[in-house]
Amino acid sequence: MNVSLSQKFIAEFFGTFVLVFMGTGAAVLAGAHVGFLGIAFAFGLSVLVMVYAIGHISGCHINPAITISMLAFGKISGKDAVSYIIAQVLGAIVASALLYFIAQGKADYSLAANGLGANGVGEGSPDHYNLVSGLVAEIVLTMIFLVVVHGSTSKNTSNIGFAGVAIGLSLTLIHIVGIPVTGVSVNPARSIGPALFVGGAALSNLWVFIVGPIIGGLIGGAIWKLYDNK
Template sequence: MKKSLAELIGTFSLVLFGCGAAGISGISATGPAGIGLLGISFAFGLTVVVMAYAIGPISGCHINPAITISMLVAGKIKTGEAVQYIVAQFIGATLAAGVLYIIESGAPGFMMNEWALGANGWGPGYLAAYNTTSAFITETVLTFLFLLVIFKTTARWGNSTMAGLAIGLTLVLIHLVAIPITGTSVNPARSFGPAIFAGGLALQQLWLFIVAPVLGGILAALVWKGVFEDFVSA
C-alpha cells in the first residue's frame, strides 16, 4: 500500500505541475507572456527529478503505466504489484486533473475548450496539426528511448545517484520535440486524467496515448533484455 500510495502521489504531482504549467502558465491571454514550450518541458522533467528522489526509494518512481508495464515485461516487477501501481497511477492522474479543473475554473471567462487541462491530442485544431501517423510514431519511439534510458541508469552498473536527474532531463528533451505534435504523453495516466475532464476529442483520441506508449515500453523491455542487459551486467 505504501508503494501504491507513493505512485499515486507521484503521478498526481506530475499531472498537477506538468499539465498545470501547460494550462495555466503556458500561455497567458491577458498578462505577461507564458513560460512557453521550454518552460512546460522543464515543468514535466523537473517534476520527475524531484519525485525520483522523493519516492524513488519507496516505489521506484514509475508514475507512468508504460514504465510499469515495461518493467513487468523485463521481469523487474511482479504482476500483482504492477496492477496496483497502474491503478494508483490512473487515480493520481485523475485526481490531479480534477484539482486543475477546480483551479482553472476560477478564472474569469473560463471555458472547457477542446483538449483542455493540458490534454494530449493531434490533428486539425491541435497545436501544429500533425496527423495520426506522426503522433503514433512520436509517442512510440520517444517512449522506447525514454525506457532505454531508465533501464540503463537504474541498472546495477548505472549511477544510481544521478539516475533521477538523467531520467528527468530525458523527459525534458522528449517534450521539446513532442509538444507541437501531441502535447507529449509517453505516459497513459498523464493523458487519461485530463481527457476524462476535457471529454470530446481529447477522450476520443485517448486510445493512441495508451497504445503507443505501452508499445514503446514493451519494445524497450525486449531490446534491453535481448541485447543490452547481459552486456551491462558483464
C-alpha cells in the same frame, strides 16, 4: 527496507499526481508565460524531484508504460504492477480534477477553449500533426525514455544515484521535441486524467496515448536488454 504494497500505492498515487498537476498545470495555468520550453521543464523537473522523493518507496514509475515495461522484463511482480497502474491512473484523475477546479477561478477560462493539457492528434495536436505521426511519435519518444529508465536504474550501472537526473532530463528533452506533435504523453495515466474531463476528441483519440506508450515502452525495454543483459 521493508515497504508494504499500500505504501507503494500511496507513493505512486502521489508521484503521478505531482507529475500531472505540475506538468499539465504549466500548460493550463502558466503556458502563456513559460511557453513550450517551460512546459517541457515542468514535466522533466516533476519526474526528477519525485525520483528522489518516492524512488526508495516504489521506484517512482508514475507511468503505466514504465510499469508494464518493468513487468515484461522481470523488474516488478504482477501484483505490484496492477496496484501501481491503478494508483497512477487515480493520481492523474485527481490532479486533473484539482487543476480544473483552480483553472475555473479565472473569469475567462473555458474548458472547450483552454483545455486541460490533454494530448491530441489532428485538430487536437498543437501543430496539427495527423494520427499516424502522433502514434509513431509516441512510440519512438517512449522507446527512448524507457531505454534511459532501464539503463539508469540497472544494477549494472555505477551511477544509479544520478538516475533521477538522467530520467528527468530525458523527459524534458522528449517534451522539447514532441510537444508540437501531440503535447507529449509517453504516459497513459498522464493522458487519461485530462481526457476524462475534456471529452470529445481527447477521449476518442485516447487509445493513441495508451497503445503508443505501451508499445514504445516494451521496445525500449527490449533495446536495453540487448546491451545490458548481464
